[in-house]
Amino acid sequence: MDIAAAFPILVLKGLLPVAYLAALVAYGRTFFSDRARENESETGPKTGLMGVLLAHSALLIAITLRFQRVPLWTLGEALLFLGWMLAVLHLLSEWSAETRRLGLFTLAPAAACAVPALFFLGDPIALPPDYLGAWFIFHIVASLASYAAFSLAAVLALLYLIQHRNLKQKHFTLTFRNLPPLDKLDRLAATWAFMGTLLMIASSVIGAWWVRRDSLRGMTPSEAGIFAVLAIFLGAAIARRALGWRGKRHAQWILLGFAALVIANSVLHGFFRY
Amino acid sequence: MSTHPQVFVLGVNHRTAPGPLRDQLLFRDDALPGFVQSLLQKGITREAVVLSTCNRSEIYGVAEPAENLRPALEEAWSDCCGVEEKRLSEHDYFLVEAPAVRHLFRVIGSLDSMVLGEMQILGQVKEAYQTAVERQWTDFYLNHLFQAGLHTGKRIHSETGIHEGAVSISYAAVELARKVLGDLRGKTVGLVGTGEMGELAAQHLHRAGVRAFLFFNRSAASADSLAATFGGKSHTMDELPGTMAQCDIVISATGATGIVITAEYVRDAARRRHGEPLFLIDIAAPADIEAAAGEAENTFLFTIDDLKNAVQENVELRREASRKAEAIVEEEAARIAAWTAGLDVVPTLKALREKYQDMVEREIDKRAAGATPEVRAQLEALGRGLLNKFLHAPSTRLKALGEQGEAQRASYYASSLFALDASAGPAELKTESRDKQNADR
Known part of the structure; x- marks a missing residue:
């Protein structure tokens, strides 16, 4: 291995877990604060998140330069890219939710993907030329972005259920005080689930275009699994609008869809085997 | 013994006086100016701020010394509100210097309020102080004290959760x-x-x-x-x-x-x-x-018992936060104590500056006789510059020693070293020094 060329990657691989840990600690302090109102002058989470995004983006760029391709193909590469997507979506979610109290939970999945990914990152592997085309890259990026959106929606749905339970059982605990209002959690979860659905539809259309497939015949089990996931999320979105299945019922649908997504990508497909 | 004026407070509040008496002791808007003017004219206090809300009426002032002012203040207040003086004295409190400062800061921080953490009091104190400033009832001491108090209130507001969570x-x-x-x-x-x-x-x-x-x-x-x-x-x-x-x-x-x-x-x-x-x-x-x-x-029902439980939780949280708030009060009160102690060196600083200013002016008069106004202006600027430079270190050091509680000793030695007016040093140190000189002889 060319040590000089790999040096920036080694340094960034060392930095990334530290950046995630620092950001999660800062978000944890914000969440577990005994203050009912957020301290807007607190800069720890913002600085931590900037550190994470910088380190993670720099690592992806360094790998892209060294491998001469976007790192999306091995388990390590895909997990690293998924983690980066989750961190970016976390930033967008923080902007739209106007709260940093969710950060501990919405950034944690990014860390959970990025840190293990570092152990699976190996030397560059040779890929068939078909896999280097723009359509395939769009397909994978849209697919990973949809996974990220579904993961975020699942975290928010879980938080909704926790807050729902607190309210129903009248548990005025720290979690109750510091989680955002129930209606906000419901709307955020629904928004990200819908975004994930759109991205997954885009990814499927691009994928079908890439393999020149015009029918559902000959579908692999993992493809069938992904279609099941899509059906669940699409069904949840339609039921929400048409039948008023909001709140607890919608959160449960999102969690069901997310569980299906995990099964489709692990049991049916094996982790990111292309 | 301190050489500076003392801050005091005379007041009644929801803890010391029943509601009807507090109502009687309220300072009405039309009676307040006359009352304060009479205190200032009679020399009972040099500065004044009067805080009057439904839960408390308090007179803050500055006097030299303030320890013996209570009867005169009680007499003036009872005359103003038509309450028997004896009745007032049974229910009021009178605090001087550090306890008065701490009391003001606790009031502003709503630590002394009927509902712990209610933030209305901050606005009420601000308004009372503003009235006093507009009517020129305050000067150096109360301006500094109230500004520090309002700063303390803001710190408590932003650094603790004492006002958070509903308590009704x-x-x-x-x-x-x-x-x-x-x-x-x-x-x-x-x-x-x-x-x-x-x-x-x-x-x-x-x-x-x-x-x-x-x-x-x-x-x-x-x-x-x-x-x-x-x-x-x-x-x-x-x-x-x-x-x-x-x-x-x-x-x-x-x-x-x-x-x-x-x-x-x-x-x-x-x-x-x-x-x-x-x-x-x-x-x-x-x-x-x-x-x-x-x-x-998607329906959430809360009964009065649930609301009571939520209120109780919030009351507990406010109690918890009040500990942090008390620490802030102590910290800010200690700052005021240091500032007050530092004031004891002010006469020495003044004497030092006057003496050297005088020297500079005399020297310029001597050297610049017959010189053009431009040359004189240049010499004056030079003199001022040198004076400021020479006196900077001793002045800073004196102030620092004053804030460390060494004002009297520092003033005495500064007076000896710079041959200032003998009145600037404390008597006990002068006696000690004279005894030493006699013993040496």
């Missing part, structure tokens, strides 16, 4: 509604019954931005009256089942002896709301809303 039943209802629905602006509130609690909750909700109210009552007149106060529509009780689906929040506070809102009404409303959350608050005793109503989907 009606406000707790609003806070809980926010926990379910988020921003309440644009939401519709149904108020069933027109009792005092319901009206209070409506007031809080109106303040939170709610503008759409539906008032349900047996008597159309009461509902119309509330509708006129808060805006919104009045309805009869019979219209409740059909109209409830329009409401995001329903507050029930009737005096009825049985159930007013059944679970069936709520289930029907929830169904017609198409999944939108419905927040129900029952603050009536006995309950107005059937308990099973809370089991409907």
